[in-house]
Amino acid sequence: xxxxxxxxxxxxxxxxxxxxxxxxxxxxxxxxxxxxxxxxxxxxxxxxxxxxxxxxxxxxxxxxxxxxxxxxxxxxxxxxxxxxxxxxxxxxxxxxxxxxxxxxxxxxxxxxxxxxxxxxxxxxxxxxxxxxxxxxxxxxxxxxxxxxx
Numbered sequence: 001x002x003x004x005x006x007x008x009x010x011x012x013x014x015x016x017x018x019x020x021x022x023x024x025x026x027x028x029x030x031x032x033x034x035x036x037x038x039x040x041x042x043x044x045x046x047x048x049x050x051x052x053x054x055x056x057x058x059x060x061x062x063x064x065x066x067x068x069x070x071x072x073x074x075x076x077x078x079x080x081x082x083x084x085x086x087x088x089x090x091x092x093x094x095x096x097x098x099x100x101x102x103x104x105x106x107x108x109x110x111x112x113x114x115x116x117x118x119x120x121x122x123x124x125x126x127x128x129x130x131x132x133x134x135x136x137x138x139x140x141x142x143x144x145x146x147x148x149x
Contacts, residue, residue: 023097044118
């Protein structure tokens with residue numbers, strides 16, 4: 001079932017204008033998170049990190065904010081998904097915001113993965129966060145099976 005673009009969907013709480021506003025807020029939050037991850041990356045690349053807690057303190061509260069933003073987006077997702085492709089084409093701003101959000105999320109994930117590798121190189125990862133030795137040595141499992149009678 002589709003509905004006119006400017007009409008509020010009862011479960012979404014505001015229709016497409018509200019969706020656009022939520023997407024803009026999410027984009028801002030992702031921008032803040034990217035800035036934090038980029039600062040971490042700079043510090044890790046230059047080797048200016050001595051304390052893991054100090055490095056990760058900037059992320060304090062980000063996960064909760066991101067979770068709330070995601071829940072809000074999911075509440076509005078139904079509004080967008082209820083539109084047929086022709087109706088969606090009439091709202092290029094929303095489509096562009098979705099693409100920008102996805103691009104920013106991919107940048108954050110990619111940079112965060114690099115940061116994890118740098119943390120490992122600088123030996124700043126607590127031992128309980130390291131994978132077990134068996135996972136790091138795939139040949140170990142093959143050898144174990146080979147040695148079985």
